Amino acid sequence: MAHDNIDLSTLTKNELLVFEALKESEGPMKAYDVLDVLKSHGVRAPMTVYRALEGLEEKGIVHKLDALNAFVLCSHDHPHQVQSFLVCSECGMVQEISPELREAPQVEDKILGVVRATGFQMREARLEMKGICQNCTSKQGAHSTAAE
Amino acid sequence: MAHDNIDLSTLTKNELLVFEALKESEGPMKAYDVLDVLKSHGVRAPMTVYRALEGLEEKGIVHKLDALNAFVLCSHDHPHQVQSFLVCSECGMVQEISPELREAPQVEDKILGVVRATGFQMREARLEMKGICQNCTSKQGAHSTAAE
DNA sequence: TATATCAATGTTATATCATAATCCAGTAAA
């Protein structure tokens, strides 16, 4: 697990709590879901969670998936300029695939090149792909192909 | 303008109103901003706007920018599988760059290849890149380079 | 004509997501 490499000593108390909650969850969590989990640790207000999430994002440990209003741990060691996620519309699964795309480095290079050519200074980018994951496809495929 | 090619006869009354509002705006609009504009046309409720936006999205005429909770007209003729947007953190400018990326088709092909290899059936994808646009860069650059 | 149906729209209420503003506690330096 990539998360083992993170220096937890730089995290505040609440950041650590949120980090642990996300680590347990094995998937993206909504802020208010994190809040529910942390209520047993005395956290009461949304602000507390959002502040911690903001801190974790600044440290590159957490990403927000805007399409879901949800947050995930960054699943790779070296923060990348383009993060890529598969989001299953069926079961909600989220998979970060930046590592796979890194094996095709032309992709990021090309993107960065095109962007730079427009005079744009990119800070961060996310590619969020929505569709049906393999698991859901095989489950459904056996029964029908209609659905839509 | 690419929007001239759209067959407006397929739009419902409210979809047409929202379409016109977005066309005027020359940029992304929040749903409630659209609502404000359409109040002069008798539209009162958020639902009306959200329903029309949903219809326009299904017809491929509008995209939602999740990172901004905002909606833009699709600025090119042929809906593409990966839509790419530059979002300026400074001035809020949004530019769709799919046409530029199309000149580098390896990018989309590679992405689609990698994704397909994971067994994922992609429906739609958006690459949202945040940074500073050329305009803001040149304005700021003259005065300072610090800022962050 | 009556009536069934369907899509679009209207309306009300509420859920969900996020932040502003203010105050407080600990702690480290002057």
Next chain:
DNA sequence: TTTACTGGATTATGATATAACATTGATATA
């Protein structure tokens, strides 16, 4: 001890989005 700073707690509210149900109007058809 003051001062300043960082993180945290609390309260309230803003912003975004949808649920649930009623209404309308067009079309089909018995």
